[in-house]
Amino acid sequence: MALVKISGLERHYQMASETVRALDGVDLEINEGERIILLGPSGSGKTTLLNCLSALDSPTSGEYQFSGNKVPKNESEAMTTFRRENIGYVFQFFNLLQDLTVLENLLLIQELAGSRDEDRARNLLALVGLEGEVDRFPAEISGGQQQRVAIARSLAKRPRLLLGDELTGNLDSWTSSVVMEVLVKACDSEGITCVFVTHDESLVQYATRVIRIDSGKIISDESGGANVPSSTPKHIVG
Amino acid sequence: MLILLNKRLARSMMRSKIRLIAVIAMVVVAVFAGVSFAAYAHTVSGMYDEIYEDSENAVNLPDLWVENPSGTWDGETSASLCEDIASNWPDSVLVLNECEPRLRLDGTMFYETSEAGERKEKPVPAVWHGIDEGSVDRVWMPSHHCCSGRVATGESEIVIDARVATGMEISLGDSVTIGAGNGRMNFTVVGIGLHSNHLYYAQDGDLFPAEPGTFATGYLSSEGLERLANMSSGSSNLLLIDILGTPDYNLPSTDEDDGPALTLVTQAMDEIISSSVDSPSLIYDRSQVFSVEILRADAEGAMLFYIPITGMIAAIAGITLFLSLQRLVQSQSREIAILRTLGVPRWAIMPSYVIMPLGIGIAGSLLGAILGVYLGTPAMLTFYEDFMGIPILQSAELGQIVMQIVVVTTAVVLFSGILPAVQASRLQPLEVMRGEHEVRISSRKIQKITSRLPATAGLTIRSSIRKPARLTFTFLAVGLSMLLFGSTTLMMSSMEEMTVGSVEDDQNWDIQANVLFGGEDEVIQWVDDKSGYHERIITFPANPVNDSRVISANGMEVLSTESSALIQLDLKEGKLPEAGLQTNQILIDEGLNHFLGWETGEIQTLVFGSTPATVEIVGITQGEMSRTVYFHRSDLAKIVGVEATAVLIDLPEGVSADSDLGNVSLVIIEKQDLISSYESILEQQQGFLGSILFLGILIAIVVLFNTLIINLSERDREIATLRVLGAPMNRLGWMMFGEHLAIGLIGGVLAFMFTLVGTQAMVSSFVQWSFYMTVSADPVVAMQLIGIVVFISVILTPYGMRRIRKMDLVEKVKDLSQ
Structure with a gap:
């Protein structure tokens, strides 16, 4: 069964006198373990789709099912609960909490999800190669390291779907590839499904599937450069 | 460009209207409070001097008082004392103008009240002044609705205090029944006025103004008071000494002697009086006249406090504005960075952030000044008139005061905007664009x-x-x-603790009956008839050696810290005195410990009139507002030659003071009152x-x-x-x-x-x-x-x-x- 099933998804915005159709009838199914790259020009609707997938935004119309269940919309707390239980999110600018150490950034998310597990947090940091930086503050490590902390943070509560918006957009190409490799490794080991929005065509090599979007519609949906990982996660962490 | 930049900032500020309004409101409050308090302070400080001055419309306050605390001088002695003073006046820059004998007696006013529809006579403590048509310490009857009529000249005429007239609803032409230790008499009210000794209308030794209907003062002719007290013509217990002009005197609020010339005259007078009469006498200047001193201290306090209060509120406004501007700079850092990147110089960024607080300061100050002048000041002065009962004939000129406060407040507010303005101008565009200016490493x-x-x-x-x-x-x-x-x-x-609390919790008497010297036996008889309990007490003025400040010496029958005592002492340190020792043991209040530095275990000398008494301090009490020492009554009686000045009475349930007690007492004070x-x-x-x-x-x-x-x-x-x-x-x-x-x-x-x-x-x-x-x-x-x-x-x-x-x-x- 597909993890995500979307049909006829529309998201309209009222801008002054005109209606902007950010998503204009999107149909999409995502299976567990897939790593999808969403490509498209600015204003094509890829971030809006990501927002709808994460239940940050409510679609104007259409169906969105997650693991066979209808995803709540227009109910702030139910949407928050859905995100907390299912979604991991990696931002372009990391958005780590500056007053918490690297380790505490992970522990905070676990605490919010109701399951503090320091061993898992440490193992995740080791997985992204930051076992030596656990007690540092975000401002004391590099941008690439911060993004790896953000990845570990997004995995800390065992999400089923990991979303990333331009997550390497702020990094140089060498650091980008390090971050993506870490991400792929972590997601594979955890069996987490991923959807990443990017402008960067070079990231296609890390995807099992590449979806191109324009004017709120999916214009192509093809296989990426990577293989679909085995359906059984290795769960090497935690 | 500057105009556009200012416009941009003004619009940004308008987006956080609540914060803007809050800051302006605080500036308004600072100026409002400042103007109101300042108007009060300036009005009253000038006003008292005008009331006391040596002029036709003022009272001509004496410069020195000679008081006989243990009785009266007859007419001949009074006249000869004044002659002695005139002839032995010391060689001084101060010139004697007048010496006027005066009789002032504690007494009672019999005031008819209505309780539950029943007419009842209530004896109210009073002070009566016998005033000749002299030139010193006249009754003050200003052209104001508070006062009317004329001074008393006939022996059955009385001028009553304006607060008594209001509190007891007495008008010109009414008849009042009063006493001064010996029965009662009716007097016709011919005037309503005020007197320097009672401008602050409180009972002797009481800090708070008397409640209407609980205290009375009246200003009779000297013949009238002599008739009331059954005394011979010319009797007096006060000599009012007036010196030409108004000499400086020693202010209690300063450590140095502010009036050395008057101090020398006072010392000389002490010698003159001691050599002329045997009875102990007190010589003091206006600083020891309670009403005069408390009003001066109040005005001085108001003058001292309005600037810090204004400054404090302005500082709070400044801090709030400072924090708000800092936040504004932070939230606008990207905009500032863009402006800087586009070539806007540092000096062009800064003025907007300085002009903004200046605008806020001016707007708030103007509004505060208007509210202060038209609302705060009248309200403050009306409150003063209602609370003190002293008419304000003319309020102070406000122009300069307002300007002073507005300038100070605006300066404080302006100053608070300087640092954020500097911070804004020093922002580095590159750091802002990278977000580095916001990154702070948390404390390890x-x-x-x-x-x-x-x-x-x-x-x-x-x-x-x-x-x-x-x-x-x-x-x-x-x-x-x-x-x-x-x-x-x-x-x-x-x-509350020192007033209501101390009387309610620490004192178990019901009535204090003040008596003439030797008059306590009749009161004790009355108490025995009512099956009550009594203790005699002596309250006598004393002072430290070479110091005219008055200490109230209390002689108590029982000195006790027990809650069952009629007056429970709160002993801070030391022990209770023993009676009958060669050197009298006493307790001093903590105020004396503070002002004189007297400590437990020390031997000191107290002067009663001109009689010195050596005492040993064995403890310090707390809770007294005025300066007090406690003796065993028997010890104090030996020093002052008086057995009692009052009787404390504890009455059985259901028994209360009546006219019989009023007739045999000088003054009756009920604890409940x-x-x-x-x-x-x-x-x-x-x-x-x-x-x-x-x-x-x-x-x-x-x-x-x-x-x-x-x-x-x-x-x-x-x-x-x-x-x-x-x-x-x-x-x-x-x-x-x-x-x-x-x-x-x-x-x-x-x-x-x-x-x-x-x-x-x-x-x-x-x-x-x-x-x-x-x-x-x-x-x-x-x-x-x-x-x-x-x-x-x-x-x-x-x-x-x-x-x-x-x-x-x-x-x-x-x-x-x-």
Whole structure:
């Protein structure tokens, strides 16, 4: 069964006198373990789709099912609960909490999800190669390291779907590839499904599937450069 | 370009209207309070001098008083004393103008009241003055609706005090029944006026003005008072000495001698009087006349305090504005960086951030000045007239005062904008664009301390103290604003404890009957007839050697710290005196310990008139407002030659004072009247003090609200991240509640400490010989203060929650990705 099933998804915005159709009838199914790259020009609707997938935004119309269940919309707390239980999110600018150490950034998310597990947090940091930086503050490590902390943070509560918006957009190409490799490794080991929005065509090599979007519609949906990982996660962490 | 930049900033400020209004409102309050207090201070300080001056329309206050505390001089002695003074006047720059004998007696006014529809006669304590048509210390009858009629000239005529006329509803032509120790007589009211000894209308030794109907004073002709007291013509117990002009005198509020010439004359007078009469006499200047001194001290205090009060509120406004501008600069850092990148020079950035506080200062000051002149000043002066009962004939010229306050306040507000303006101009475009200007590495020490806590708790604590300077300023501003509230509450609580509390809890008598010397036996007989209990007491004036300040020497039948005693002493240190020793043992009050430095175990000398007495201090008592020493009655009687000046009476249930007691007493003071009088005064003050309390709380709300909102808006990014990552509202709510609770608790404790230190400093600056009090850390007030700050802080949590709930996460995610 597909993890995500979307049909006829529309998201309209009222801008002054005109209606902007950010998503204009999107149909999409995502299976567990897939790593999808969403490509498209600015204003094509890829971030809006990501927002709808994460239940940050409510679609104007259409169906969105997650693991066979209808995803709540227009109910702030139910949407928050859905995100907390299912979604991991990696931002372009990391958005780590500056007053918490690297380790505490992970522990905070676990605490919010109701399951503090320091061993898992440490193992995740080791997985992204930051076992030596656990007690540092975000401002004391590099941008690439911060993004790896953000990845570990997004995995800390065992999400089923990991979303990333331009997550390497702020990094140089060498650091980008390090971050993506870490991400792929972590997601594979955890069996987490991923959807990443990017402008960067070079990231296609890390995807099992590449979806191109324009004017709120999916214009192509093809296989990426990577293989679909085995359906059984290795769960090497935690 | 500058105009456009200013326009941009003005529009930005308008976006946070509440904060802008709050800051302007605080400037308004500062100027309003400053103008109102200043108008009061300037009006009253000038007014007293005008009332006392040697002119036709004023009273010509004496410069020295010679008092016979243990009886009266007959007419011949009075005249010869004045002659001796004139002929032996010392060689001094001060020239004697007049010596006028005067008779002043304690007495009773028989006042008819109506209780439950029944007419009842109530003996009210009174003071009667026999005034010749002399040129010294005249009755003051200004052209004001308070006063009317003429001075008393006939032997059955009386001028009653304006406060008595109002309180007892007496008019010109009415007949009043009065006594002075020997029966009673009727007098016709021919005038209503005021007298320098009773401008501040309180009973002798009482700090608060008397409640209407509980105290009376009247100004008779000298023949009238002699007739009332059955005394021979020309009898007196006071000599009023008037010196040409108004010489400087020694102010009790300063350490040095402010009137050396008058001090020398006083010493010379002491020798003249001692060599002329055997009876002990007191010689003092206006600083020892309670009403004159307390009004002077009040005016001096008002003059001293209006500038700090204005400055304090202006400082709070300044701090609030400083924090708001800092936040504004921070939120506009990108705009500033862009402007700088586009080539706008540093000097062009800065003026806008300086002009803004200047505008706020001017707008707030103008509004505050208008409200102060047209609302605050009339309200303040009306409150003064109602509370004191002294007419204000002319209020002070306000133009200069207003200008002074406006300039000071605007300067404080302007100053608060300078640092944010400098910070704005120094922003480095590249750092801002990289977001480096916002990155701060958290304190490692705090991280270690909080590392064992849950990450949510750690985050709450660390983000609260992320900006220690802001937090410090906030606590400073909250502390200052709560100082207004706290000091008023602490003072009220201390006052209540020293007045109502001390009489109600520490004193078990029902009536104090003051008697003429030797008149106590009739009162004791009355008590025995009523099966009551009595103790004789002596209250006699004394003073330290070479010091004219008056100490009340109390001779008590029983000196006790037991709660069952008629007067329970609160012994701070030492032990109770033993009676009958060669050197009399005494207790002194803590005020004497403070002003004279007298300690337990010391041998000192007290002077009763001109009779010195060596005493051993065996303990120090606390709770007395005026300067007091306690003797065993038998010891004091031997020194002053008087067995009793009053009888304390404890009556059985259902028995009360009656006319018979009134007829055999000089003055009757009922404990219940005393308590009601204190309560009534405290209640009267509630309205005025209540508005100060309200002001303090209001300012604290604004300050805390401002900071907590800045805190919240600064953490939008952090909260949005947590929301996107699935943080539930209730969890964020608890985090916010915890933070607000912690800020409230710390702020509350600091506010109390501020209050305690501030109030103690304030009290120590205005305590003086005739009024001494201490302020202690009252736990009830502490809880109140902390509770209020915590409440204000915590009550802002729902607002913060609403803000988060309204957060547009989609927009925030866009921000997070930029």
